[in-house]
Amino acid sequence: MSDTGYKRLTRGRARAERIASRTAKVQPNPAPPGPAGGQYQPLTDADVQKIVATAFHILATIGMGDVPAVLAEKATQCGATLTPEGRLLYPQSMVEDIIDGAAKSFMFYGRDSKHDIEVGGDRVYYGTGGAAVRTQDLDTGDYRESTLQDLYDFTRLADTRTNISWFTRCCIATDIHDIHDLDINTAYTLAAGTTKPVGTAFTLGSSVDPIIDMFDRVLGSTGKFAEKPFCKAHISPVISPLKYGDDAVEVTTACIKRRVPINAIIAAQSGATAPATLAGMLAQTTAETLAALIMVNVFERGYPMIFSNWPLVIDLRTGSFAGGSGEIALLNAGAAQISNWLGLPSGVASSMSDAKAVDAQMGAEKALTAVTTGLAGANMVYESSGMTASLLGASFEAFVIDNEMLSHAYRMIRGIEVNDETLAFDAIEQAVNGEGHFLGSMHTMDAMQRDHFYPELANRDDPRTWSDNGSVAIHQTANKIARDILTNHKPHYIDDVADAAIRQHYNILLPRQH
Amino acid sequence: MSDTGYKRLTRGRARAERIASRTAKVQPNPAPPGPAGGQYQPLTDADVQKIVATAFHILATIGMGDVPAVLAEKATQCGATLTPEGRLLYPQSMVEDIIDGAAKSFMFYGRDSKHDIEVGGDRVYYGTGGAAVRTQDLDTGDYRESTLQDLYDFTRLADTRTNISWFTRCCIATDIHDIHDLDINTAYTLAAGTTKPVGTAFTLGSSVDPIIDMFDRVLGSTGKFAEKPFCKAHISPVISPLKYGDDAVEVTTACIKRRVPINAIIAAQSGATAPATLAGMLAQTTAETLAALIMVNVFERGYPMIFSNWPLVIDLRTGSFAGGSGEIALLNAGAAQISNWLGLPSGVASSMSDAKAVDAQMGAEKALTAVTTGLAGANMVYESSGMTASLLGASFEAFVIDNEMLSHAYRMIRGIEVNDETLAFDAIEQAVNGEGHFLGSMHTMDAMQRDHFYPELANRDDPRTWSDNGSVAIHQTANKIARDILTNHKPHYIDDVADAAIRQHYNILLPRQH
Secondary structure, eight states: OOOOGGGOOSHHHHHHHHHHHHHSOOOOOSSOSOOBOOSBOSSOHHHHHHHHHHHHHHHHHTOBBSOOHHHHHHHHHTTOEEOTTSOEEOOHHHHHHHHHHSOSEEEEOOSSGGGOEEEETTBOEEOOOOOBSEEEOTTTOOEEEOOHHHHHHHHHHHHHOTTOOOEEOOBOOTTOOSHHHHHHHHHHHHHHHOSSOEEEOOSSGGGHHHHHHHHHHHHTSTTHHHHSOOEEEEEOOEETTTEEOTTHHHHHHHHHHHTOOEEEEEOOEETTTBOSSHHHHHHHHHHHHHHHHHHHHHHSTTOOEEEEEOOEEEETTTTEEOOOSHHHHHHHHHHHHHHHHHTOOEEEEOOOOOOSSSBHHHHHHHHHHHHHHHHTTOSEEETOSSEEGGGTEEEHHHHHHHHHHHHHHHHHHHOOOOSHHHHTHHHHHHHHHTTSSOTTOHHHHHHHHHHOOOOSSSOOOOHHHHHHTTOOOHHHHHHHHHHHHHHHOOOOOSOHHHHHHHHHHSOOOSOOOO | OOOOGGGTTOHHHHHHHHHHHHHTTOOOOSSOSOOBOOSBOSSOHHHHHHHHHHHHHHHHHTOBBSOOHHHHHHHHHTTOEEOTTSOEEOOHHHHHHHHHHSOSEEEEOOSSGGGOEEEETTBOEEOOOOOBSEEEOTTTOOEEEOOHHHHHHHHHHHHHOTTOOSEEOOBOOTTOOSHHHHHHHHHHHHHHHOSSOEEEOOSSGGGHHHHHHHHHHHHTSTTHHHHSOOEEEEEOOEETTTEEOTTHHHHHHHHHHTTOOEEEEEOOEETTTBOSSHHHHHHHHHHHHHHHHHHHHHHSTTOOEEEEEOOEEEETTTTEEOOOSHHHHHHHHHHHHHHHHTTOOEEEEOOOOOOSSSBHHHHHHHHHHHHHHHHTTOSEEESOSSEEGGGTEEEHHHHHHHHHHHHHHHHHHHOOOOSHHHHOHHHHHHHHHTTSSOTTOHHHHHHHHHHOOOOSSSOOOOHHHHHHTTOOOHHHHHHHHHHHHHHHOOOOOSOHHHHHHHHHHSOOOSOOOO
């Protein structure tokens, strides 16, 4: 599989390349995004039901605190009750009714329709997330503060990588100090750097309207964004344990008004803001994600929302968040299984290494969490590329390496097709009675590119060749590839007229490219 | 679900250990070897049955070539037929009968009984395998030829690592040129360096008797080995596709005579000696592993044999073996599922990275294959520590890192216990109505060490601390740990009397330690 995404510079050129690749021998991708997951089930069905029953019980008897007045009003109309202490209790029948009416899948659009993805069912897609305040410098290997330029660089890197199905901003431009400017410029940079579906957080509810207005300008006219929303909002509507966040409702209603799909993230931390037992963690976070689902659905039943139950873990020796472990893989795989069992579009977090160096620790932590959450059938696996240092850091090298690792994950999720052709009885008989091997046979040639993924970064040389070629480690290979892409792929997917208009109305801090 | 299976030796001993761990302040291991796997099922049950049916069909109609005369005689007595072309056909009823009578589990003994493991059922253990001709030097990082000293060093390293449940020699002492001397000295070094269960290949059938005689001397008297065999034989009885190897029967009968458990390994290569389609690969290799099972069981029904179906993959671009990929993880997980479905003690291969550098490629390839084959329930996961360079190399640094990675794998396989205590409803209610968090609560403290694994090598510092401490990558940490162990742990688990006698009778090339 040759990843030619980074050559996609202009439409004319892309078309020419498409034609060329059709006439030439097209390499099929044996491990495309979107395969059906669920082969790995960390929980038995009975245990899923026990956890969900506990979540229902939590919502019915402990309920949610710090309830915004407008939500209390809407929710009590739907069957919730408000206790004298101000906690909102959701009876099980109400929660089940909300789940019944909730969006089970929705189309998440790219600005280029080839990037559209349908979220839900058993389809698995990897993409990014994160809010790294530090970026690993490509020159020094050290971490420094993340900038708007870094965000643009990560965005265009994502634009070229096959396995990043959407790009949620992975770092925070810490060189922008005004919060409104930060929201605007983050959104602008995403639109400039990729035509894939994107995502961002709206720090302020008041940022939603101006940003969607800007996106309408990018698309050419007012109301265009609402037709095919290409950006989703990451909101964190719950403060664990079991309280609503202050501005959750404000951002939610602003998003609904402008048709921005909502990614409602519960990011409780095991042992700190949720139980340290895995089952208890999942019971509470399932309850909290349901509380988010209720909040969205009482405003608009069936509104597109990703049920993002991201159970996080702290290292109880230090109290610091730690993202790369068997526990976090288990928890997020379990969360995916529970969300899918409820029939809701599931989002989880993976590939959150604690390593700073792009080393064997990083490779192992990312692979074990990414592969298992994908096999568990998570519809959207967040944080899956480039995140390092327990989500504090982002790395271009890691980004490039992760993309290739995800091909192995996709290959695994695709699974093993079993039919007469693949069972190969005839091919085996032929080999035994003929050449005595399978090399070069038609059956082998057909399977070679259809069924096998061939990595480009991973080194498969023998030790001597590897040594003769300079004993290169994969982060060095990735460093070169990242540099090549950043040197050659400088998209600006906002046309001149729109760009000029946007710059007139907004304080855009990213220089126009070219 | 707490699987304490690895302690399940005798009832009295288990009780004594429980009491001991209550009185001492033992840190419990939250991720011990031997958990129950099977949560990941790459194949549907229907697909498993199709693959097995094809394997039966292959054995009944294509059969096995190059049949040793003694095997042909025994097998035809059991219902097999020999074609005019000399191929041995096994009717399905005969194969099913062999499976019925085969050993379903057996005890694999350590010389120290705390290392005993029961192979079979749904218990998962990781251990080593491999025959690396090159070793990564701890000083230079480069690969050089493996020596007997390297083998001793790997053996004593394994002796200290919790997650290596047995040690099959992982490298070949290329400084020994005589094959008989190689067999003898390999076996001697294993016995000198560890009291864990061990494994080796007998290059010559004629090596079996002298080696078991030597082991008897190690144990103190003739016939001791046969009482609790602590070494298994790795044999490769099949030359793919579908032929018996020359000396397979000779080594097999020699092993049976001396009660050496047999690890019968099928290591066909997808696209070269087996179909390039995954289902076809599994059909053929299942047939071939069954052919090995038949070979062993016609000599002694129910003889302890590990059903080691290790489907390997070549990179069809170059024809070279490649061990780190989604395909190989899928195939070996599928092989484990099929072997377990047949009820046989399953062996697979994983953690076979193609990387030479101990880098992010290595970490990812090892983790994704190790975790998924374990979750698929393989009883014995081979090659799981230290192997590099597509099995051509072995690395002390990788060995140490892999051991820690396997704790994450074991933690995942252990799974999520769901009961009233772990569902934590009371703890949640208490946190919400009390402190507003879970830090320091009894519920949290109990879960902390019982349910969470805390890595020693993996770096979880923030980027600044990491940088202040020298920006260390995990292979550097592992290098130090490996050096420390090799400096301080110099066991010689053969007493002076036995050692002197052995040295009198055999050409022992490893210096006596101390």
